[in-house]
Amino acid sequence: MLLAPKKIQSWKLLWNLICYQPKLYTTDSLLWILIMGLPAIPGLIIREFFDSLTGKAQFGLTPLVWILLLLALSLGHIGTIFAGRITKTQHRFTMSSLLRRNLLERLLNNPTAQPVIVNSDVEKAVSQGEIISYFRDDAEQIEDSVAWVSELLGEGLFTVLCLVILLSVNVQMTLFVFLPLVGTIAIIQKAETYIKRYRKASREATEKVTGILGEMFSSVQAIKVAGAEQDVLHHFRTLNDKRHQVMVRDSLLNSLLDSVFQNMTNLGTGLILLLASVLIQRQSSNLTVGDFALFIYNLSFITGFFNSLGRFMALYKQTEVSFERMTALLSGVTADTLVAKKPLYLNNLRGRKPPLPPLEQPQIKESDRLKSLTLSNLTYHYPDTNQGITDISFQLQRGSLTVITGRIGSGKTTLLRVLLGLLPKQSGAIYWNGRLVEDPANFFVPPRSAYTPQIPQLFSYTLRENILLGLEKDDDEIEKALKMAVFEQDLATMNAKMETLVGAKGVRLSGGQLQRLAAARMFIRQPELLVFDDLSSALDVETELALWLRIFNNRSEDNWIPTCLVISHRRSVLSRADQIIVMKSGAIAAQGKLDEIFDKKGQDLNF
Helix, strand or coil: CCCCCCCCCHHHHHHHHHCCCHHHHHHHHHHHHHHHHCCHHHHHHHHHHHHHHCCCCCCCCCHHHHHHHHHHHHHHHHHHHHHHHHHHHHHHHHHHHHHHHHHHHHHHCCCCCCCEEECCCCEEECCHHHHHHHHHHHHHHHHHHHHHHHHHHHHHHHHHHHHHHHHHHCHHHHHHHHHHHHHHHHHHHHHHHHHHHHHHHHHHHHHHHHHHHHHHHHCHHHHHHHCCHHHHHHHHHHHHHHHHHHHHHHHHHHHHHHHHHHHHHHHHHHHHHHHHHHHHHCCCCCCCHHHHHHHHHHHHHHHHHHHHHHHHHHHHHHHHHHHHHHHHHCCCCCHHHHHCCCCCCCCCCCCCCCCCCCCCCCCCCHHHCCCEEEEEEEEEECCCCCCEEEEEEEEEECCCEEEEEECCCCCHHHHHHHHCCCCCCCEEEEEECCEECCCHHHHCCCCCEEEECCCCCCCCCEHHHHHHCCCCCCHHHHHHHHHHCCCHHHHHCCCCHHHCECCHHHCCCCHHHHHHHHHHHHHCCCCCEEEEECHHHHCCHHHHHHHHHHHHHHHHHCCCCCEEEEECCCHHHHHHCCEEEEEECCEEEEEECHHHHECCCCCECCC
């Protein structure tokens, strides 16, 4: 049963983001208070300027002096704006970086191949392309909301000061100032549903467009082979047309709200001006031309604050959508995970970057040395299907070679993925040396275990960087791992040797080189358990035989005694196996040694 997402308290999450770096936020807020507060002084200067022209000035300064004072204050205001922009940029970047860092950390810890969003309507997997909209659009949306808080704080304090000035000029006119605020709150309450609905639709439409872009770029060859270029482009245009429609609708609503807020403040200003004209004409009124100029000057800041407040209230409703989307992507984790205080290694306002923590090199504990690995009634079925594995049970002993074999679709790869936590087991248990493994995804990692899938994942860096991935090893150890992976001859043909760039996803390497480089990445970590998913799929018989010989010969040369769990169909590998597991329809059809399962012609005996 699918569960509806919980109500997100966006104000609490925004506050946690604000409190992440209180010094930076305080500095930013103080500067914005100055930015908004300094314009209050020109209003007083303007009043004295006009009163000096009419002979009612309280000070004996000439109009030229007041103009020079106004110019000097304006220059100081410009300097404060530049300083505020520096802190504002730093603060905005820090907030969005924290969100993206926490979201990325959670996704990297996700044991499944793709994150899954669950809501009351559907359950769907999110592709890499679709995730871009979360890191880009939703993070920027939340960043804007945080930035507006400090600006509104500055405007709000300045508004209080302006209200005091207005009350000192005329109380009756000041009461009319609050009419736009009442109207703004009422409009936001009525439009809340449409604001959130349109923003959610625009985000989902953008997500689909970025998703199809990612799929197109990663499947160019398949599209060309199938001759489906026009169909794919037609589908892409359709998604863009739908996005265009919902984006226009969302933008139109925002523009309408901005227009309404602006017109409401203008209407309120017009009413106040009419009232002021009546008061000035009365003989009993003490309202001077200078007082009127001061009132109008400060009135513009107050109505501007009400307009900004209305826009922020609309922005806040849209931010709720972004928080709900990002929380749904976290797959069951609370929203507080998004704003958890984690270290960010960014330059501060002085251009200094905090030192990185020392990289911890993985070390194997004696208690973690593999003696036995037991699978008990392991079961997993793909959603809405009967495909998967059912009640898989077997045991591996230290230093043994266990080969899983069977026809295509029999559940071999699914078994490995469930064992390693890449797919969530639905029942059964896994025991390492008799101890229950509660979290396989975080347990089966180097130096306990290492895994090479059928199509290994490489990065667009050098051979060295793809092998080490942050591990600190010297060249001798790297060369030893490459030799064990039968890669030394390939390395000799490369001009840059270990500094050779492999290209995007290892595009410059052949399929066999990809698999052997991934194997070298496993060997250099010397894990207790080596898991290969059909290593022979891209290797010729001689190369694979040499690789296995070097793995087994290494045991006599080094203290490292790996336990191997592999998928293979090669008889040369099956003949070396201590245990063969034959899979059929997601279950174990036969188990034993080669001569117990296959006859001399390679025909199955037990199924």
